[in-house]
Amino acid sequence: MLDKTNNKMPPERLLQLDDVEVAFKTRDGLVKAVDGVNYHVDRGEVLGIVGESGSGKSVTVRAIMRLLARNAEEGKGEIRFNPDGDTEYRLDGLKRDSRLMRKLRGGRIGMVFQEPMTALSPVHSIGTQIMRTVMLHRRVSKEAARARAIDLLARVQLPQPERLVDSYPHQLSGGMRQRAMIALALACDPALLIADEPTTALDVTTEAQILELLKSLQQELGMAIVFITHNFGVVADIADRVAVMYLGRVVETGLVDDIFYNPQHPYTRALLGSIPRLGQKKQRRLSVIKGSVPDPYNIPSGCVFHTRCDYADPSVCAVRTPPRVPFERGQEALCHFAGNLPEAGA
Numbered sequence: 203m204l205d206k207t208n209n210k211m212p213p214e215r216l217l218q219l220d221d222v223e224v225a226f227k228t229r230d231g232l233v234k235a236v237d238g239v240n241y242h243v244d245r246g247e248v249l250g251i252v253g254e255s256g257s258g259k260s261v262t263v264r265a266i267m268r269l270l271a272r273n274a275e276e277g278k279g280e281i282r283f284n285p286d287g288d289t290e291y292r293l294d295g296l297k298r299d300s301r302l303m304r305k306l307r308g309g310r311i312g313m314v315f316q317e318p319m320t321a322l323s324p325v326h327s328i329g330t331q332i333m334r335t336v337m338l339h340r341r342v343s344k345e346a347a348r349a350r351a352i353d354l355l356a357r358v359q360l361p362q363p364e365r366l367v368d369s370y371p372h373q374l375s376g377g378m379r380q381r382a383m384i385a386l387a388l389a390c391d392p393a394l395l396i397a398d399e400p401t402t403a404l405d406v407t408t409e410a411q412i413l414e415l416l417k418s419l420q421q422e423l424g425m426a427i428v429f430i431t432h433n434f435g436v437v438a439d440i441a442d443r444v445a446v447m448y449l450g451r452v453v454e455t456g457l458v459d460d461i462f463y464n465p466q467h468p469y470t471r472a473l474l475g476s477i478p479r480l481g482q483k484k485q486r487r488l489s490v491i492k493g494s495v496p497d498p499y500n501i502p503s504g505c506v507f508h509t510r511c512d513y514a515d516p517s518v519c520a521v522r523t524p525p526r527v528p529f530e531r532g533q534e535a536l537c538h539f540a541g542n543l544p545e546a547g548a
């Protein structure tokens with residue numbers, strides 16, 4: 203039986219997370235990595251997720267994919283997914299190997315990672331791996347699956363796809379392997395592609411090429427993308443909307459232009475102050491914000507960002523949980539002083 207929900211999402215909505223919580227059981231106790239995350243993705247749009255290391259970006263998408271570590275404990279939040287506009291599935295609570303999840307993962311949700319070898323097997327040819335995915339999700343002959351594999355390799359602009367289909371991952375360069383992984387993720391026309399820092403390990407030129415490829419595939423195939431990155435420059439390049447995460451929460455969300463030109467959360471402003479400039483060394487982590495991300499075992503009281511915030515009033519921010527303040531066009535900021543901060547850049 204497929205799990206369907208009663209209160210429907212709007213028709214344009216593909217994915218919606220409401221108050222998602224994930225904690226991990228560790229030797230030192232329970233650590234909350236994701237603490238009430240809300241975000242949504244509409245059909246065909248690109249949502250960029252940005253935030254420093256440890257903010258819970260990857261754990262949240264693993265909860266969507268049902269690929270959480272064994273020591274994870276989920277809270278009460280909801281994850282809803284409606285891939286084709288007619289059936290809404292509740293993903294939260296589904297087991298990693300449930301029939302539905304195996305059908306959706308690879309079938310309607312594709313994934314690409316920073317390290318292609320987490321997705322590609324070193325002992326099978328690229329073609330075999332794509333064919334297996336195609337045949338797992340569709341009733342097609344071996345010949346048709348091979349033709350599809352060659353077609354996908356051509357789509358991701360790999361040279362000589364008829365020859366490349368029989369090659370092994372170690373025979374390809376890093377950028378080519380990234381393209382092969384994208385081809386694998388696209389094998390069954392996903393409605394949603396989850397991209398977890400797919401370009402972070404690449405050189406600047408290859409990164410630009412892969413971003414360009416993802417953009418053109420997204421437009422051609424009409425799929426939505428959740429794109430995780432440390433880099434606000436990449437968000438500007440590829441995303442329609444942004445969710446900014448800090449210590450397991452979405453602290454600000456909105457359209458790219460609104461977030462860039464009118465950021466309402468002090469953390470977003472601080473991150474924007476650390477966008478790598480042209481010609482700067484690659485892979486520089488965002489580091490200009492004072493202090494470091496607090497230990498998740500010791501989450502600050504009140505607003506979790508107050509210990510690093512330039513605008514914090516301890517009598518308020520260290521004591522009370524901040525409200526979610528709405529602005530125009532769906533922009534929201536989790537801050538006591540959102541809307542009352544000094545002008546950005548002032």
Ligand SMILES: Nc1ncnc2c1ncn2[C@@H]1O[C@H](COP(=O)(O)OP(=O)(O)OP(=O)(O)O)[C@@H](O)[C@H]1O
Pocket residue numbers: 226227228233235253254255256257258259260261262271273432498
């Ligand atoms: N299996 C686990 N057991 C305990 N803690 C975990 C586990 N997996 C993740 N965490 C913790 O959850 C928090 C969020 O991690 P997550 O990987 O989602 O961050 P991130 O924002 O994706 O960071 P990065 O950009 O470095 O990938 C971190 O504090 C991390 O240490």
